[in-house]
Amino acid sequence: MKLSIPASERESVLSELSTANKIFQTLYPGDSPERQPVQTVYGGANLFKSDTVMKMAAASKQSLKSYAPNFAVLAKALELPGYEVLPSDEKEIQALENQLNAMSAEEKSNHPAWIPLAVYEKILRKLDHEAVEDFRIDFEDGFGNRPDDEEDATAAQAALEVAKGMIDKTISPFIGIRIKPFTEELKKRGVRTLDIFISTLLEQTKGKLPEHFVVTLPKVQIPEQVTALVRLFELLEKSNGLAAGTLKMEIMIETTQSIINPEGSNALLGLVKAGEGRCTAAHFGTYDYTASCNITAKYQAMDHPVCDFAHHMMKVALAGTGIFICDGATNVMPVGPHRGNALTAEQQEENMLVVHRAWKLAYDHIRHSMLHGFYQGWDLHPAQLPIRYAAVYSFFLESYDAAVLRLKNFIEKAGQATLSGDVFDDAATGQGLLNYFLSAINCGAVSVEEAMATGLTHDEFKTRSFVQILDIRKNKAKVNG
Numbered sequence: 001m002k003l004s005i006p007a008s009e010r011e012s013v014l015s016e017l018s019t020a021n022k023i024f025q026t027l028y029p030g031d032s033p034e035r036q037p038v039q040t041v042y043g044g045a046n047l048f049k050s051d052t053v054m055k056m057a058a059a060s061k062q063s064l065k066s067y068a069p070n071f072a073v074l075a076k077a078l079e080l081p082g083y084e085v086l087p088s089d090e091k092e093i094q095a096l097e098n099q100l101n102a103m104s105a106e107e108k109s110n111h112p113a114w115i116p117l118a119v120y121e122k123i124l125r126k127l128d129h130e131a132v133e134d135f136r137i138d139f140e141d142g143f144g145n146r147p148d149d150e151e152d153a154t155a156a157q158a159a160l161e162v163a164k165g166m167i168d169k170t171i172s173p174f175i176g177i178r179i180k181p182f183t184e185e186l187k188k189r190g191v192r193t194l195d196i197f198i199s200t201l202l203e204q205t206k207g208k209l210p211e212h213f214v215v216t217l218p219k220v221q222i223p224e225q226v227t228a229l230v231r232l233f234e235l236l237e238k239s240n241g242l243a244a245g246t247l248k249m250e251i252m253i254e255t256t257q258s259i260i261n262p263e264g265s266n267a268l269l270g271l272v273k274a275g276e277g278r279c280t281a282a283h284f285g286t287y288d289y290t291a292s293c294n295i296t297a298k299y300q301a302m303d304h305p306v307c308d309f310a311h312h313m314m315k316v317a318l319a320g321t322g323i324f325i326c327d328g329a330t331n332v333m334p335v336g337p338h339r340g341n342a343l344t345a346e347q348q349e350e351n352m353l354v355v356h357r358a359w360k361l362a363y364d365h366i367r368h369s370m371l372h373g374f375y376q377g378w379d380l381h382p383a384q385l386p387i388r389y390a391a392v393y394s395f396f397l398e399s400y401d402a403a404v405l406r407l408k409n410f411i412e413k414a415g416q417a418t419l420s421g422d423v424f425d426d427a428a429t430g431q432g433l434l435n436y437f438l439s440a441i442n443c444g445a446v447s448v449e450e451a452m453a454t455g456l457t458h459d460e461f462k463t464r465s466f467v468q469i470l471d472i473r474k475n476k477a478k479v480n481g
Contacts, residue, residue, distance in 0.1 A: 028320035030428055031435055032280075033464040036324045037133035037174050038443045039388045040283070041379050044142040045158045045177070050165035053172045057131030059382035063334070064123065067355045068386070071097065071113075071120035077356040078363045078387070080119060080394055082112035109401070119393045126389050126444045131382075133443070134174035137162070139193050140181070140218050148189070155193045159200035166210055176214035176250070182225040190217075191232060198247075202240045209246065214280060218252040219288065223274035226251060230276050248278050250326075254285030255292045259313050268317035279323065282314060283378075286328030302328055302365040311372045320428075327369040329378035334358035334387070359387045366391035375439060389443070396436075396445035407433040407454045411469070430466035438464055 043052065068074035072093045075083040087093055100108055100117050108114045137158050139151065146154075158177070165171035177197055180190035194215065201209070217229050226249070233247040251271055253259065261267035272279050289310055290300040301307075314325050335358075336351025343351070362384055369377050370391070379388055410430055437454065440446035441461065448458055460469045 029322050030320055031431055032322040032324065033431075033438075035442050036376055036439065038376050038392050038439070039132075039379050039385070040134040040136055040174075040326060040376065041132050041172075041385075042136045042138050042142055042178070042329070043380075045137045045139045045154050046143060048137045048158050048161055050161045050168060051170050052161075053132045053135060053165075054170050056382045056385070057127055060131050060385040061124070061127045063355075063383035064127065064386040067334075067352055067359075067383075068120075070094075071117045074120055074123075074386075074390065075116035077359055078390055078394075079360070080116045080390070081398060082114070082116055085112050086116065115394060115397050118397060119390055122393050122444055123386050123389045127386065130173065130444070131385055132172045134212075134376075135172040135176075136216055137175070137177045139190075140178050142178075148192070151189065151193055152196055155196040156200045159197045160204060162201055162210060163204035166205060166208070171210060174212040174214075175210050176212075176216055178216035178218060178252075181219035182217065182228055183219065183221075187228075194232065195236065198236050199240060202242070207241050209242075214248045214250050216250045216252060216283065218285065219254045220251045220271055221255055221257045223270050226271055226274035226279065227276075230274070230278055233278060245278065248280050249275055250281040250283055251275070251279055252283050252285050253310065253314060254288035256289075259310055266313060266317045268314055269321070272318065272321065272323055281324035281326055282318060283326040284310060284314065284328050284374075287331065302330060303368045308372065311369075311374060315373050324376065325374055326376040327374040327378070329380050330358075330362040330365045330384070331380065332358045332361055333381045334362070334383040335381070355383070362387045363391045367395060370395050392443055393445040396440040396443075399436075400440075400446065400450075403433065403436050404451075404453045407437065407456075411455055430470075434464075434466045434469075437461070 041056065049055075064074075068077060070090070070093050072083075072086040072088070074080070075086055076088075087096060096113060097117060100111060100113060103111065108118075139155065143151070143154070162171060162175065177194075179194050180186040182190055215229070215233075217226065220226060229249055233249070234244070236242070237244055237246055251258075253268070258267055258271060261270065268282065272282065284307070286302050286307060287300050290304055290306060293306045295304060295306060311327070318325055334355045336354050338347040338351050366377055366388060369375075375392075377388070379385055407430075410433055437446065437451045437456075438461070441448055441451055448461060451461060452458065456469065460472065463469055463472070
């Protein structure tokens, strides 16, 4: 067959293209295979204790039991799929629950009450063993501006509490601190708190940080603020005997300048690159951002159109980079106006209405975030935790059957291409499908056994990598002849 392009010139063009492709792959390596929490609780540093997470778990379960004593009440409050057919009478609800639990898995999945019951039961299990996935000890908005000696003491005490929690195994799987922003007015305070906390913690633990520890830098406006934190990390690592690159950061997107830079370009990737590989996530600050857009307090909300614009900018700029993105919090707390043990029936009913209204608002906000590709968000109160998981679990369970079928078919086609020697170049889609199940498994929406309906094994899910799964299957096929 005749070729008209000289081989040397063709290879020269392809060589240049190869260089550009490799640079692109470095900038956009794809979704991170690491676990991403679905929620982060922010709490004032002055209130943090080694058992704070345990107390939050107990309080969250108490809230659920008080205001949603069964799955039907929760489903109706949140309007979960199938809520319309659920009874209101307690005996009828119990009878329906018994009926569902006696069904086969296939029968359950076809019953309209299955998702409400499954969500409720999964929430209870989650609150029992991992109510808080991620906790941020807050020295910024949740702590406020206080005298230096008070913040110094709080930074040291919080570090001691984390060290105790590490020993007692009472801290959350993911944990970190939020320092004050590196603005000209607050940069010294932020650095001092960072130094005191890290140095005190490492002294107490003999040089060991908690797993998945991160420092959150709020109100980032320019890349130089991120770079400054990198330089400080290097100094802290050197002075405390940590391996280079140990300390990681998150940046907070809370101002218009962190979306569009002075040149009129998208600023987000530049902020992440300024982290020199230490930035793991970008968190959106709903209320500071809406304020920076001159939205009045009455209309500041997670689903405001200006937030959606910022969400989309974050999504587009950081897609494929491996940087996790996280949405903000609903600031309407699910707390009844009446307190005490001797409430009248009218007061109890008013409490129920107030809490359910706040729950529904948070639920809708979380579902809105997930619809826009934000699978992690903030919580500020223990009573918000059950609703975080209700929203996440219903989201995953509603698309479970379709996702199982799609990943199963995708794995089979990819495997056939690999085994026949063809090049399979859609690994990113495969990893995205796999990430759906990894996220669902991690947060408790789906068990590993349920996810194995895709045809993947327990060990294959453990790899967290679509490419590795294909390699494993290819090698097994070679061994088996």
